[in-house]
């Protein structure tokens with residue numbers, strides 16, 4: 677299926693333009709350089725995040741999603757390639773509970789975290805709890 681068809685037919689999954697613009701603005705108004713998102717899919721949110729981080733030295737962005745290839749056809753990864761953003765981007769193909777636990781253990785820290793993975797209440801709560809431990813004292817969150 678062509679990429680445009682995937683985008684157009686799935687307005688539910690993707691981050692909307694209004695939401696993306698808001699994420700972009702929050703990051704621009706902060707001093708964030710290190711960001712993380714849970715839920716990669718089409719990479720709409722990723723593109724807005726990378727755009728805000730682009731002018732900043734030593735910035736990087738990590739997206740967690742175990743289903744990027746199996747359910748979303750690698751569309752998000754295609755966006756990363758199109759933007760030549762590979763050097764500042766990492767995709768973790770694991771469930772957030774495992775990836776976040778590993779990131780906590782490894783001492784990784786993030787300034788901005790966008791939680792848009794599994795939208796069940798208990799999953800969001802766990803994502804928030806674990807995300808909160810990757811952290812700086814003052815940080816911006818998106819849901």
Ligand SMILES: C[S@@+](CC[C@H](N)C(=O)[O-])C[C@H]1O[C@@H](n2cnc3c(N)ncnc32)[C@H](O)[C@@H]1O
Pocket residue numbers: 688689690691714715716717718719720721722740741742743744747748770771772773792793794
């Ligand atoms: C609403 S979509 C994300 C949309 C994306 N932010 C965008 O703008 O295109 C939710 C995503 O969460 C992923 N997901 C579901 N369960 C997950 C889990 N346990 N850990 C990480 N990602 C998960 C799904 O594969 C899906 O891609």
